[in-house]
Amino acid sequence: MSKQELVVLGQDGADGCCTGLLTTPLGEERAVELAKVFKALGDPVRLRLLSMIASREGGEICVCDLTPAFDLSQPTISHHLKLLRQAGLIDCERRGTWVYYWLLPETTDKLAGLLTRPGQPAEASS
Amino acid sequence: MSKQELVVLGQDGADGCCTGLLTTPLGEERAVELAKVFKALGDPVRLRLLSMIASREGGEICVCDLTPAFDLSQPTISHHLKLLRQAGLIDCERRGTWVYYWLLPETTDKLAGLLTRPGQPAEASS
Numbered sequence: 199m200s201k202q203e204l205v206v207l208g209q210d211g212a213d214g215c216c217t218g219l220l221t222t223p224l225g226e227e228r229a230v231e232l233a234k235v236f237k238a239l240g241d242p243v244r245l246r247l248l249s250m251i252a253s254r255e256g257g258e259i260c261v262c263d264l265t266p267a268f269d270l271s272q273p274t275i276s277h278h279l280k281l282l283r284q285a286g287l288i289d290c291e292r293r294g295t296w297v298y299y300w301l302l303p304e305t306t307d308k309l310a311g312l313l314t315r316p317g318q319p320a321e322a323s324s
Numbered sequence: 325m326s327k328q329e330l331v332v333l334g335q336d337g338a339d340g341c342c343t344g345l346l347t348t349p350l351g352e353e354r355a356v357e358l359a360k361v362f363k364a365l366g367d368p369v370r371l372r373l374l375s376m377i378a379s380r381e382g383g384e385i386c387v388c389d390l391t392p393a394f395d396l397s398q399p400t401i402s403h404h405l406k407l408l409r410q411a412g413l414i415d416c417e418r419r420g421t422w423v424y425y426w427l428l429p430e431t432t433d434k435l436a437g438l439l440t441r442p443g444q445p446a447e448a449s450s
Contacts, residue, residue: 218448219371220378220432223393229368229375236371240363242355245345249355252346267349306346306439313436315429316448322344322440 219312235309238285243268244278251288251299258300261290345438361435364411369394370404377414377425384426 224232239245250267251259265275279299282288287306290299350358365371376393377385391401405425408414413432416425 218379219375220427220429221448222375222379224372224375226368226372229371233366233368233371236362237366240359240366242352242359245355245359245362246350246352249345249348249350253348301346303346303441307441307444310436310439311448313432313439314448315433318433318448322347322437322442322444 218314218316220315232312235285235287235305238281238287241278241281243270243275244282247275247278248282248287248301252301252303252306258298261297261299264299344440344442346441358438361411361413361431364407364413367404367407369396369401370408373401373404374408374413374427378427378429378432384424387423387425390425 219232239248246267247264250264261272261275261279264279265272268275279288279290283290285305286302288299289302290297292298345358365374372393373390376390387401387405390405391398394401405414405416409416411431412428414425415428416423418424
């Protein structure tokens with residue numbers, strides 16, 4: 199599948215790579231780019247899909263195992279998955295009948311880093 | 325100012341406190357609650373406001389120092405600030421003519437923790 203739509207974090211030359219959200223005022227371009235990723239997370243269905251995908255033992259999950267958890271149509275679930283993919287949070291591959299999804303941890307790592315205060319590394323919630 | 329509207333993270337008894345987003349499938353209630361906070365971050369103006377507030381030396385900033393950075397009306401800026409406040413990301417206090425804003429780091433710490441993979445503490449971006 200095309201990755202051309204993916205948001206790529208930390209590659210906006212104008213504002214510099216990896217500027218912390220909490221340490222330096224964000225530039226406009228970087229704010230636009232980052233807002234897309236947070237917007238993708240700003241929906242309960244997408245958050246649940248992301249957590250189902252991320253927490254899956256083995257690292258990937260068939261779309262056929264995602265849809266039964268929701269009282270939503272397959273096209274609606276697919277739309278939410280597409281938005282997560284466009285935000286660079288997950289990727290997928292078709293194998294035969296089904297599409298399989300997995301987390302792109304570099305994006306969640308980046309977000310975690312942006313939200314972490316200097317000198318206070320975040321600890322994973324358990 | 326009233327804090328009754330604030331989203332309080334990690335206090336939803338049904339789904340348990342502090343379940344990691346990446347380690348366990350999120351429950352519905354917790355997803356709804358968390359989505360509100362991410363949605364507040366899903367806008368470039370709000371992200372820039374948050375980073376201006378968070379990175380301010382001294383820990384707080386007058387609204388009179390925020391508005392000149394944007395080509396937006398005072399009511400629009402105030403609306404964005406209200407959404408950040410309702411999400412529990414910032415708080416404020418009126419002193420005389422002006423309102424002063426500061427970061428609520430417990431919320432960003434919580435988000436950073438939720439997005440951090442177990443065993444891989446996030447490092448603050450610099």
